Amino acid sequence: MKKYVFLLLVLLIFIAPLYRAYANEVPFVSAKAAIVMDQNTGRVLYEKNVHMKLPMASTTKIMTLIIALEKGNLKDIVTVSQKAASIGGSSIWLSPGEKIDMESLLYGLMLSSGNDAATAIAEHIAGNVENFAEMMNQKAKEIGAYNTHFVTPSGLDIGIDDHYTTAYDLALITRYAFLNYPKFAEIVSTKEKTIPWEGKEWDRYLRNKNKLLWIYEGADGVKTGFTNKAGRCLVSSATREGRRLIAVVLNSPLMWEDSMKILDYAFSKFKPFKVFEKGEIVKKVEILKGKKKEIEVVVKEGCIVPVAEEEKDRVSIELFIPDKLDAPVEKGEKVGWAVVKIGEEKICELDCISLEKVGKQDFVYNFKRVITKWVEILKSS
Template identity: 40%
Template structure:
C-alpha cells in the first residue's frame, strides 16, 4: 500500500471513531449536568436557550405545587379560613403539622405549601377548591391544556409519586413561566422564610424556610420550586434575573438533593452567557390613536404597558423579531386610565412569543361633536 493510501486509511479511521464516540457533556461550552432532563428558557418570551431530554415524561415531584399554587391564587379568596381535614392532615411529608380540625387562613396555607413544600397543605387547598383531590386534578389538567402542557397529566395536587402523574422539563418550564407572571406568586417564592400563623388555635405558629437553597446564594435568584421523591429524584424549577435578562431553568431526575442546585447554577450561568437583551420599544416614546364614541373627546391615545426588549440568543440578529399593533379603530367611552385596549404582539420568526397590553388614557363619557361624528361614521361603515 502506498504511503498516501495509508495516511488516508488512518484519517478515515479517526473520523469513524469520532462519529461513533459520544461527545462528553460539557465539551464545546455545553453545561455539564447530572440531571436526566433539563431546559433553559428566556422568561419574557419563553424561547428555549438549551435543552436536554426536555420531552422525557418523568415524575415532577413537588414542582407540581406550582400548579396548585397558581390555581389557588386565581380562584380562591386568600383571606378565607380552611379547616384541616383528616385526610389532608395525615398526608405524608407535611412539616407544617396542621392537625385535623385546626383552622388556618388560605394565604398562610399557600405560603407554607410553596416554601416548606407541605403536601397536606396542597391537599387542603385542593379540597377547598374542588371538594376532593380527584376533582381538583381535573382542574389542574384543564389548566395544563390551556398552557400548552402537552405531555403532562396530574392525579394529585402535591406531586407524591402516583401512576399517571407525570410531566416534562419543557412543560414544567411553561408552568413556571406562567406562574412567575403572577405578582403574588412571585413574591411568595422569593421569600427565604416566613412565619405561618393559625386562626385556631390562635397561638400556633410555624417558622417556614424556603427549600430553594439558591435563594440568597445565587446572584439574581427569584424563586421558584423544588421537588424530591425517591422515584422522581432531584427536581427544581429556578428563576434568576440579571442585567434585564430573566431566565427560568427546570431540571428533573438529578441523582441527589444537592445535585439539583449545582445543576441549576450551571444552567443559569450558561443561559446568562448566551442571552443579551436589546431595546426594541420604549413605552414613553410610543403611542397609538383610537377614535372615541360617546365621549367628551373624539380620540384617545394608547400606550404600551411596558418597554419591550428582545432577547438575542447566541448573538442572533434582532431582525427575526417583529411587532404588530393589535388595537381597535374605535372605542366607547368611558375609559379609565390604564384600561387595556388591544395589545402589541411580539413575534419571533412569525411565531407569537409575547403580548404587551396597550393601555388607554382617561376618557370621560359625554358629548362632543367630534365623538358624535365618529359614532355616525362608525355606524355607516358597519352598514357598508
C-alpha cells in the same frame, strides 16, 4: 509592585476571553430534562429533552398555588380534615380539626413543601382532591401545558403512573404564575416565615427548602421536589438587571449545580435587546371618512428580547397593520399587531393600538368644513 500589577493585567487580558468563551459553552447537566426560559418573552434559552414526560414530585405545588390564588381567598379559615392531616411525606404538622388561614397554608405549601397543606387547600377549594386535580388539569390546558397531567395537589406519586409533566410545560406554568400573580412571586421568594400553630404556645417556623435563595445571585424562587420515582427536581428563578429567567431540572442528581450552571449560561450568553419602547410609534395610517386624515399607531407594550451576540443581525419585525382604516377609530383600539422574530423563530407578538380617537364625518362636520372654506375664499378675495 508595578511589575506584579503589570503581570496581573496581562493575565486578565488573556483570561477574560477564555472565561467568556467557557461561560457561553452549552453546559452538560446531570438532569434527565432541563430548560431555561425567559419570563418576559417565553423564549427558550437552554434545553435538554424539554418535551419528555416525567414525574415532577413536589414541583406539582406550583400549580396548586396557582389554583389557590385564583379560586381561593387568602383570609379563608380552613378546617383540616383527617385525610389531610394524615397524608404522608413532608408536612407542616397539621392536626385533624385544626383551623388555619389559607395564606398560612400557602406558605407551608411552598416553603416547607407540606403535603398536608396541599391536601387541606385542595379539599377546601374543590371539596376533594379529585375535583381539585380536574381544576389543575383544566388550568394546564388553558396555559398551553398540553403534556401535563395532575392526579394529586402534592406530587406524591406512590402507586400513580399518570402524574407527569415536561420541563417545558413546568417552565410555562411557572411563567404564567409570575406574570399573573404578584402574591406568587412574594411567596416563592420568601426565605423564612412563621405561621400560626393552633393549640401550641409557639408558632410554626418555616424555612424555604430552595437553597438557591441563599447562594445564587438574584435567586427569587421557586420550588423543590423529590420522590423515588421522580428523583430530584427543581424549578428555580433568578432576576438580574430587571429580567427574570426560569430554570427547570427534572430527575437531576445534581439539581443545585445543574440549575446554577444553566442559569449562568443563559445570563451570560443572552443579553437584553430592546426592540420597542412602550408606546413607540410604528406606523401612520390613513383614515377614510374621518374627521382627521390619519392617526399614529403605537405598540401597546414594550419588547425586550434575550439575544446572543451572533443573533443581533437576525432580529426582524413584521407589522400587520392596514394602510387605511374606516372611521370611527377609538383611542387605544387595537388596529393590528407586530411580530418580533430572530431568524424564523417568533419571539413575541405585540398589540398595536390607535394613539387617538377619530370620529366619523357627519352632516355637521361636513357643513362646518364647507363654511370654513367659504370664509377662507372670502378673506382671500
